[in-house]
Amino acid sequence: xxxxxxxxxxxxxxxxxxxxxxxxxxxxxxxxxxxxxxxxxxxxxxxxxxxxxxxxxxxxxxxxxxxxxxxxxxxxxxxxxxxxxxxxxxxxxxxxxxxxxxxxxxxxxxxxxxxxxxxxxxxxxxxxxxxxxxxxxxxxxxxxxxxxxxxxxxxxxxxxxxxxxxxxxxxxxxxxxxxxxxxxxxxxx
Amino acid sequence: xxxxxxxxxxxxxxxxxxxxxxxxxxxxxxxxxxxxxxxxxxxxxxxxxxxxxxxxxxxxxxxxxxxxxxxxxxxxxxxxxxxxxxxxxxxxxxxxxxxxxxxxxxxxxxxxxxxxxxxxxxxxxxxxxxxxxxxxxxxxxxxxxxxxxxxxxxxxxxxxxxxxxxxxxxxxxxxxxxxxxxxxxxxxxxxxxxxxxxxxxxxxxxxxxxxxxxxxxxxxxxxxxxxxxxxxxxxxxxxxxxxxxxxxxxxxxxxxxxxxxxxxxxxxxxxxxxxxxxxxxxxxxxxxxxxxxxxxxxxxxxxxxxxxxxxxxxxxxxxxxxxxxxxxxxxxxxxxxxxxxxxxxxxxxxxxxxxxxxxxxxxxxxxxxxxxxxxxxxxxxxxxxxxxxxxxxxxxxxxxxxxxxxxxxxxxxxxxxxxxxxxxxxxxxxxxxxxxxxxxxxxxxxxxxxxxxxxxxxxxxxxxxxxxxxxxxxxxxxxxxxxxxxxxxxxxxxxxxxxxxxxxxxxxxxxxxxxxxxxxxxxxxxxxxxxxxxxxxxxxxxxxxxxxxxxxxxxxxxxxxxxxx
Numbered sequence: 001x002x003x004x005x006x007x008x009x010x011x012x013x014x015x016x017x018x019x020x021x022x023x024x025x026x027x028x029x030x031x032x033x034x035x036x037x038x039x040x041x042x043x044x045x046x047x048x049x050x051x052x053x054x055x056x057x058x059x060x061x062x063x064x065x066x067x068x069x070x071x072x073x074x075x076x077x078x079x080x081x082x083x084x085x086x087x088x089x090x091x092x093x094x095x096x097x098x099x100x101x102x103x104x105x106x107x108x109x110x111x112x113x114x115x116x117x118x119x120x121x122x123x124x125x126x127x128x129x130x131x132x133x134x135x136x137x138x139x140x141x142x143x144x145x146x147x148x149x150x151x152x153x154x155x156x157x158x159x160x161x162x163x164x165x166x167x168x169x170x171x172x173x174x175x176x177x178x179x180x181x182x183x184x185x186x187x188x189x
Numbered sequence: 190x191x192x193x194x195x196x197x198x199x200x201x202x203x204x205x206x207x208x209x210x211x212x213x214x215x216x217x218x219x220x221x222x223x224x225x226x227x228x229x230x231x232x233x234x235x236x237x238x239x240x241x242x243x244x245x246x247x248x249x250x251x252x253x254x255x256x257x258x259x260x261x262x263x264x265x266x267x268x269x270x271x272x273x274x275x276x277x278x279x280x281x282x283x284x285x286x287x288x289x290x291x292x293x294x295x296x297x298x299x300x301x302x303x304x305x306x307x308x309x310x311x312x313x314x315x316x317x318x319x320x321x322x323x324x325x326x327x328x329x330x331x332x333x334x335x336x337x338x339x340x341x342x343x344x345x346x347x348x349x350x351x352x353x354x355x356x357x358x359x360x361x362x363x364x365x366x367x368x369x370x371x372x373x374x375x376x377x378x379x380x381x382x383x384x385x386x387x388x389x390x391x392x393x394x395x396x397x398x399x400x401x402x403x404x405x406x407x408x409x410x411x412x413x414x415x416x417x418x419x420x421x422x423x424x425x426x427x428x429x430x431x432x433x434x435x436x437x438x439x440x441x442x443x444x445x446x447x448x449x450x451x452x453x454x455x456x457x458x459x460x461x462x463x464x465x466x467x468x469x470x471x472x473x474x475x476x477x478x479x480x481x482x483x484x485x486x487x488x489x490x491x492x493x494x495x496x497x498x499x500x501x502x503x504x505x506x507x508x509x510x511x512x513x514x515x516x517x518x519x520x521x522x523x524x525x526x527x528x529x530x531x532x533x534x535x536x537x538x539x540x541x542x543x544x545x546x547x548x549x550x551x552x553x554x555x556x557x558x559x560x561x562x563x564x565x566x567x568x569x570x571x572x573x574x575x576x577x578x579x580x581x582x583x584x585x586x587x588x589x590x591x592x593x594x595x596x597x598x599x600x601x602x603x604x605x606x607x608x609x610x611x612x613x614x615x616x617x618x619x620x621x622x623x624x625x626x627x628x629x630x631x632x633x634x635x636x637x638x639x640x641x642x643x644x645x646x647x648x649x650x651x652x653x654x655x656x657x658x659x660x661x662x663x664x665x666x667x668x669x670x671x672x673x674x675x676x677x678x679x680x681x682x683x684x685x686x687x688x689x690x691x692x693x694x695x696x697x698x699x700x701x702x703x704x705x706x707x708x709x710x711x712x713x714x715x716x717x718x719x720x721x722x723x724x725x726x727x728x729x730x731x732x733x734x735x736x737x738x739x740x741x742x743x744x745x746x747x748x749x750x751x752x753x754x
Contacts, residue, residue, distance in 0.1 A: 021232055053251060054250055055298055056290075056294065059387035059390045118384075178244075
């Protein structure tokens with residue numbers, strides 16, 4: 001079946017990064033799960049919770065056309081602040097950026113994939129400033145409310161690139177096993 | 190006496206600090222410190238034992254499947270619950286694919302730039318490199334055209350003046366000795382490795398439902414439906430895809446990766462004499478061949494004081510000696526108390542004091558085996574297999590040693606594997622073995638299904654009284670064990686004794702250092718400001734410091750610091 005030309009063949013990944021056991025560090029996985037529940041995409045769009053993959057993110061970026069990465073960021077802004085970065089932003093700040101042990105290895109993987117000729121054509125980071133990332137903590141109200149904004153932003157970013165993405169009439173049940181019952185209800189409501 | 194502190198050690202998974210005292214160009218004393226809190230087990234207390242694996246696979250961002258499977262094995266052990274043969278094979282295939290992925294990434298993406306100086310690549314004669322590589326291996330990626338293409342990419346990168354991620358390398362260090370041609374060959378494989386680590390991930394994805402967090406695990410087996418007549422389940426099509434992925438990976442591992450470890454060894458033979466450290470080795474049996482897990486494709490055992498002839502087997506997962514031998518000492522770790530406790534009685538109560546080299550200085554506990562520090566990892570796996578006459582281990586170890594000797598005539602006895610270079614070589618040998626075993630377990634699974642067996646799950650039943658279990662796995666980084674106490678179906682205690690805990694162990698009650706710390710003694714350091722040789726030895730262990738937290742840093746901080754005090 002031929003659908004709307006080339007665009008439907010674009011390989012798109014919406015990726016969440018972070019550790020769900022560490023409070024706000026779980027923003028990325030939370031955002032992609034909420035996105036999956038609220039929006040419906042074609043099969044060329046993969047929605048992935050990658051946890052904290054380090055350099056192991058490379059296989060998921062390999063030969064993609066567009067990657068939208070939801071992640072926590074450390075900038076001097078209030079918790080819950082949403083920032084969008086392009087790949088160029090990531091690299092122009094390169095000289096100041098630290099390749100930390102906590103770094104998801106995104107930059108390193110991108111450079112490897114570029115050299116190998118398999119890098120994504122475009123990468124966008126949807127970042128949120130965390131409040132607290134303590135072991136066993138739940139998501140803070142600031143990051144939780146930012147997640148609702150973030151998923152609409154992701155949908156808009158896809159739409160701007162002519163990637164089909166529709167809001168579901170009836171949201172799918174999100175699988176948020178790591179959240180407390182109260183928070184799960186809040187997300188579903 | 191010069192004091193060097195590397196914090197953090199880069200090109201590892203997680204956060205590690207290494208301190209050494211250098212005198213006369215060699216290391217005299219060393220301390221390994223994990224600077225990240227690792228008390229994640231506390232989160233499991235009170236949870237439903239059937240769901241522990243879902244949390245356990247979030248312990249670490251890279252070893253997800255490893256912890257998922259160790260967790261279900263621990264609960265099954267406590268219940269003495271047998272799982273169907275299909276479930277064993279499916280788990281084994283996931284573990285093999287994960288290990289291949291890990292070993293490939295470790296060698297090429299986390300280690301090789303300690304030995305390969307990419308800044309010399311523009312000077313290489315690509316035609317000569319191709320004919321050189323041709324003499325060593327039949328790998329098709331070694332053609333003149335391919336190597337020239339890689340060389341041009343590197344020229345472009347260097348010409349742009351922005352080495353980017355490669356700008357932190359210790360380029361032009363006197364310990365970098367490979368010719369530009371050899372550097373080109375290694376770097377070409379570095380780039381090709383990306384494709385094959387991806388294929389290994391795809392195997393995990395097909396069997397596990399998703400990667401990196403598999404969805405198919407269950408206490409009692411796996412949740413894969415098997416029905417040869419249904420499109421939606423494990424059928425001949427899926428098995429066919431798995432088989433072809435395995436066949437795609439094998440040539441890269443056996444003709445490029447393994448050969449590269451041999452070439453590296455032949456080029457840097459002195460590294461067979463550095464980095465030995467703790468010569469006690471522990472490997473746990475893995476890749477069970479039957480439902481009851483009585484026979485294993487990877488043997489377990491213990492070797493003390495490097496005495497290969499005196500190795501003792503760990504026959505199966507119920508080995509009582511193993512259970513009685515393991516204890517974790519917190520004398521020098523940031524936990525309350527002193528001395529050692531067996532994992533089932535283990536506590537995780539933080540007591541942070543700052544780095545105090547004569548007192549507490551790390552978040553890593555000190556695991557001990559009958560009171561002794563042990564080295565774990567592919568080297569232990571290969572030495573235990575070799576010492577116990579395991580055929581597959583002999584086949585690939587002998588292949589590798591013969592290859593090394595064919596390069597410059599260097600004869601390496603198996604005993605010399607106990608070294609920094611030996612750890613890289615052992616990982617290559619183990620990967621070659623795992624390729625054969627991937628096919629073997631694919632055949633076992635397929636034959637069993639064709640026989641009409643479609644069972645994958647035996648439901649667990651939990652008693653009200655307290656039960657204890659241990660789940661073992663010979664993980665990519667070495668012997669892993671999850672120790673659980675369960676009451677009324679919920680965890681009352683949970684301790685994971687992970688491979689890096691064994692290797693990154695601090696000193697114990699008696700002041701005996703752990704494997705990283707001992708391996709650095711007598712390690713050369715030509716220039717304390719550029720401690721490349723220390724990284725070589727530390728990286729050879731494939732450190733993974735529970736990379737349980739990360740944040741993309743937009744604020745900007747300094748690159749890894751090397752402080753010379």
